[in-house]
Amino acid sequence: MEIIRKATPTDTVPRWEVVQEDCVHAEDSQALASSGQVTVTLERWRAEADALKARGQVGLRVLGEVDPGDYADVLPHVDLVCIQFPKFADGRGYSAARLLRERYGFTGTLRALGDVLRDQLNYMARCGFDSFVMAPGKDPRASLSAFEDFSESYQPAADEVLPLWRRASLPGFSLSDFSKVDGNREGAA
Amino acid sequence: MSGEKFQVITANRTDDGYVVYLAADRSWTTSFQDALVFDSGATDSGESLDGLLAWAGLQQRDVCDPYFFAVERGDDGALGTLSARERIRAAGPEATLRVWGYA
Amino acid sequence: MYQYNEFDQKIVRQRAAQFGDQVRRRLSGEVTENEFKPLRLQNGLYMQLHAYMLRVAIPYGLLSSAQLRKLAHIARTYDRDYAHFTTRQNIQYNWPKLQDVPKILEELAEVEMHAIQTSGNCIRNITSDPFAGVARDEIEDPRPYCELLRQWSTFHPEFAYLPRKFKFAVTGAEEDRAAIQVHDIGIRLVRGEDGTVGLAFYVGGGLGRTPFVAPCIQPFVPKAHLLTYSEAILRVYNRLGRRDNMYKARIKILVKSMGAEAFAHAVEEEWQYIKDGPLQLREQDIARVKSYFQEPEYPVFQGTAPTVESLMLSKEKPSDPAFSAWVDNNVVGHRKPGYVAVSLSMKRETLPPGDVTDNHLDALADLADRYSMGEAVVTHRQNVVFPNVQVALLPPLWEELTQLGFATPNLQRLTDVIACPGLDFCNLANARSIPVAMRITERFQDLEKLYELGQVTLNISGCINACGHHHVGNLGVLGIDKLGVEHYQLMLGGSSANDASIGKILGKAFTEHEIADAVEKALLCYIGLRTSPQESFLATYRRVGAQPFKDAVYGDH
Numbered sequence: 001m002e003i004i005r006k007a008t009p010t011d012t013v014p015r016w017e018v019v020q021e022d023c024v025h026a027e028d029s030q031a032l033a034s035s036g037q038v039t040v041t042l043e044r045w046r047a048e049a050d051a052l053k054a055r056g057q058v059g060l061r062v063l064g065e066v067d068p069g070d071y072a073d074v075l076p077h078v079d080l081v082c083i084q085f086p087k088f089a090d091g092r093g094y095s096a097a098r099l100l101r102e103r104y105g106f107t108g109t110l111r112a113l114g115d116v117l118r119d120q121l122n123y124m125a126r127c128g129f130d131s132f133v134m135a136p137g138k139d140p141r142a143s144l145s146a147f148e149d150f151s152e153s154y155q156p157a158a159d160e161v162l163p164l165w166r167r168a169s170l171p172g173f174s175l176s177d178f179s180k181v182d183g184n185r186e187g188a189a
Numbered sequence: 190m191s192g193e194k195f196q197v198i199t200a201n202r203t204d205d206g207y208v209v210y211l212a213a214d215r216s217w218t219t220s221f222q223d224a225l226v227f228d229s230g231a232t233d234s235g236e237s238l239d240g241l242l243a244w245a246g247l248q249q250r251d252v253c254d255p256y257f258f259a260v261e262r263g264d265d266g267a268l269g270t271l272s273a274r275e276r277i278r279a280a281g282p283e284a285t286l287r288v289w290g291y292a
Numbered sequence: 293m294y295q296y297n298e299f300d301q302k303i304v305r306q307r308a309a310q311f312g313d314q315v316r317r318r319l320s321g322e323v324t325e326n327e328f329k330p331l332r333l334q335n336g337l338y339m340q341l342h343a344y345m346l347r348v349a350i351p352y353g354l355l356s357s358a359q360l361r362k363l364a365h366i367a368r369t370y371d372r373d374y375a376h377f378t379t380r381q382n383i384q385y386n387w388p389k390l391q392d393v394p395k396i397l398e399e400l401a402e403v404e405m406h407a408i409q410t411s412g413n414c415i416r417n418i419t420s421d422p423f424a425g426v427a428r429d430e431i432e433d434p435r436p437y438c439e440l441l442r443q444w445s446t447f448h449p450e451f452a453y454l455p456r457k458f459k460f461a462v463t464g465a466e467e468d469r470a471a472i473q474v475h476d477i478g479i480r481l482v483r484g485e486d487g488t489v490g491l492a493f494y495v496g497g498g499l500g501r502t503p504f505v506a507p508c509i510q511p512f513v514p515k516a517h518l519l520t521y522s523e524a525i526l527r528v529y530n531r532l533g534r535r536d537n538m539y540k541a542r543i544k545i546l547v548k549s550m551g552a553e554a555f556a557h558a559v560e561e562e563w564q565y566i567k568d569g570p571l572q573l574r575e576q577d578i579a580r581v582k583s584y585f586q587e588p589e590y591p592v593f594q595g596t597a598p599t600v601e602s603l604m605l606s607k608e609k610p611s612d613p614a615f616s617a618w619v620d621n622n623v624v625g626h627r628k629p630g631y632v633a634v635s636l637s638m639k640r641e642t643l644p645p646g647d648v649t650d651n652h653l654d655a656l657a658d659l660a661d662r663y664s665m666g667e668a669v670v671t672h673r674q675n676v677v678f679p680n681v682q683v684a685l686l687p688p689l690w691e692e693l694t695q696l697g698f699a700t701p702n703l704q705r706l707t708d709v710i711a712c713p714g715l716d717f718c719n720l721a722n723a724r725s726i727p728v729a730m731r732i733t734e735r736f737q738d739l740e741k742l743y744e745l746g747q748v749t750l751n752i753s754g755c756i757n758a759c760g761h762h763h764v765g766n767l768g769v770l771g772i773d774k775l776g777v778e779h780y781q782l783m784l785g786g787s788s789a790n791d792a793s794i795g796k797i798l799g800k801a802f803t804e805h806e807i808a809d810a811v812e813k814a815l816l817c818y819i820g821l822r823t824s825p826q827e828s829f830l831a832t833y834r835r836v837g838a839q840p841f842k843d844a845v846y847g848d849h
């Protein structure tokens with residue numbers, strides 16, 4: 001399967017690339033192969049946590065509507081979280097992504113699945129997604145230019161610590177004043 | 190004359206959004222009176238409403254969101270609309286046109 | 293007014309370029325209408341009944357003369373020589389060609405304007421008091437806060453796909469002229485106990501199918517938290533608002549179903565996490581934006597500044613009684629001595645409410661330069677305000693406005709009708725609004741008859757979406773569809789002022805030909821019932837209730 005992901009190192013242009021990656025999004029009843037990247041639902045994780053931790057290479061797959069607080073305890077054990085967008089217009093996944101990055105300090109791969117279209121990619125990236133599987137039939141390569149549409153943004157989000165009005169060459173601010181984690185909850189995850 | 194007996198296919202043109210109707214030669218016309226009329230779902234030459242609507246749905250470059258609606262046909266063959274919406278789509282925003290021209 | 297810096301400028305230009313590419317892909321057939329729809333909607337481009345419609349944002353209604361000229365140029369070059377002021381302080385073009393829209397956006401960018409987020413389920417243009425910055429009853433100018441909200445909400449990545457559209461209104465005045473309690477979020481600048489100015493948040497108001505007057509969920513939020521508190525509300529809404537039924541998706545339904553208190557609690561909880569983050573505004577962040585809205589340099593008058601009273605007693609006053617009527621009705625006090633704010637009525641018997649031609653727009657620009665320090669404000673009642681007019685210049689201004697037809701002294705009178713585009717244009721409409729507005733106003737052209745009615749508002753919507761604010765008109769008219777035939781419901785008792793209330797349907801609906809009579813009967817009934825000419829239509833209705841009006845309107849049917 002082809003996915004879009006952040007290029008490493010991150011200072012190269014283009015910043016995003018299309019790569020081939022295999023990952024099995026396992027149904028709850030489906031037996032897992034002994035190796036290879038898989039994702040499981042939260043229900044399955046709850047039922048088989050010990051076995052899944054022992055296996056490794058297991059990511060979590062949740063709908064955007066699920067409150068990240070419901071699975072914050074799982075985050076230390078996974079380095080891939082996939083958030084599913086049943087429809088592109090279902091914006092709950094954007095909030096979930098920001099919370100994962102900014103409140104729960106999740107630093108692993110955050111991937112958008114489902115109805116993922118070119119013109120949403122930029123917003124998704126700003127909310128903290130760093131990997132995407134495009135909706136069926138959509139060409140990931142043709143979508144890469146979406147990340148170049150805008151060079152500025154007003155508000156802070158997962159990808160930007162300061163609002164534009166604090167960055168716009170004004171004296172009197174320091175980047176180190178702020179961490180990317182919510183004010184009060186630093187390190188709480 | 191049954192209100193639901195006759196139908197025409199309509200859409201908005203992609204270039205300018207103007208109201209257009211499917212004509213007999215499969216072109217799109219802005220003239221309501223030139224619309225191809227279906228009698229209970231079929232044309233005189235036997236083409237079906239469903240079939241042509243499906244075809245119209247593929248003309249994405251030319252028109253947006255085609256659909257059909259019921260019309261009436263006077264004794265002289267002139268077409269009439271049955272809803273306020275289609276009447277105004279065919280006639281334009283009359284009050285505004287009167288004031289600002291382009292009638 | 294606010295001036296774009298290089299970043300603001302870049303953002304609107306990149307947006308125009310991005311849309312240019314999207315239009316190119318649509319016209320080449322690469323993208324289908326279904327895929328294109330959400331893209332064009334994010335640029336305020338609708339498909340209406342007869343053509344595309346482009347909605348251009350006018351942040352908090354404020355326009356410079358240069359912007360007015362550009363709007364005129366666009367009407368002339370790309371449209372049919374006219375445009376329409378909306379009830380949300382925006383302007384709409386009704387006939388643009390798709391291929392021209394990217395060019396229009398580029399032209400708009402030249403004067404720091406755009407069509408961003410004028411549709412779609414996102415945070416829409418922020419509206420405000422048309423007298424912002426000059427009102428006498430103002431605690432503080434709300435526009436810097438509107439501007440900060442504008443910047444924060446523009447392309448907000450988390451809130452581009454909310455359950456439904458989202459509207460803010462902000463006022464700094466005691467009298468609510470921005471209808472803040474019928475918005476998703478209404479913000480009022482208030483003075484706290486210790487004298488500092490903060491923000492009261494009203495959340496969950498709105499019109500449409502289920503109209504609500506918003507409860508105040510937080511009476512005092514420090515100014516520094518304008519954005520953190522707003523972000524907390526939006527996040528709660530984005531996560532918990534209903535998405536299964538578009539008629540239940542507005543925040544008002546969420547607030548209603550949770551209860552205002554529980555909702556406020558959820559916001560408070562979210563806010564605790566983010567309030568100390570970088571969205572918190574520092575003194576200098578607010579000060580910088582405020583510096584753009586500083587008072588213009590008003591000339592100092594020799595001796596005492598002229599007042600409207602002194603003008604009316606002087607020989608400068610035109611003898612035509614229409615001038616006095618106009619001053620009484622369309623001119624309001626200003627916080628600077630020697631100045632007034634003047635309302636231009638865009639409502640005439642012969643014109644669809646809110647419509648202006650390219651020549652009108654050019655003339656408005658020219659007048660704004662000569663009489664109002666180059667600024668004009670579009671109001672939610674679809675009129676235009678000149679906020680900075682010298683008292684001494686009222687006579688020549690009146691003369692020029694009279695020639696243009698914008699001096700009708702009917703502000704807040706029956707003929708100052710709000711009307712949405714209705715079935716003449718709108719794809720969602722059930723019935724036409726414009727001809728109904730024109731027919732009713734035709735009957736009240738006689739000023740004496742009009743003034744006899746006192747202050748009364750008439751609002752007309754072509755469908756339950758309520759863009760014409762029919763629920764909060766003292767008289768409201770709602771278009772409905774009965775088996776393909778346009779009908780109109782009459783409701784009475786609405787208000788969008790401080791004592792906001794939702795009007796009630798009087799009885800069965802009327803046809804297009806009956807509705808003007810029904811309105812007239814209700815008004816005659818009021819005149820018969822009022823205790824004195826000072827008792828307004830609304831006060832009378834509230835005192836006596838609906839029954840006498842029902843009897844009067846339906847009695848002889």
Ligand code: SF4
Pocket residue numbers: 712713714715718719720721722753754755756757758759760
């Ligand atoms: S109220 Fe209805 S008819 Fe009027 S503009 Fe809004 S959606 Fe259209």
